[in-house]
Amino acid sequence: MAGPSKPASQSFFENVFDVVRLIPHGRVSSYGAIAEYLGSRGSARMVGWAMNASHTQVTNIPAHRVVNRNGLLSGKHHFGNPVIMQQLLENEGLKIIEDQIIGFEKVFWNPVKELQM
């Protein structure tokens, strides 16, 4: 079909950005969960790489709400200063000690589960 009425053909990066924007305030998600939601369970690295390119996007991408599966702020070094990511999360009511989100399971937002059809 020549009908461009299906914007789902966006790049992998665009899909990642779309999911990250859906992460609610005070919640966090993981690279692997987002990759799995996009249908590529093994492409968690691409999600992280997409975050690296997120600053090129015009819209604000809450990249600070994306951490690794351990709830560790593995990407904090990409916010200019390593304290920015932690402060942003703490500003949303999260507790972080030693780059580890306290009660990670309680604030974890899984797109596969939350956005399931």
Added chain:
DNA sequence: TTGCTGACCGACG
């Protein structure tokens, strides 16, 4: 064009 890197994850010994 080829080769390497990377904000990850899971498996193996």
Added chain:
DNA sequence: CCGTCGGCCAGCA
């Protein structure tokens, strides 16, 4: 518990 390796795929020299 720890180190190591393969897979996934986009960007860059």
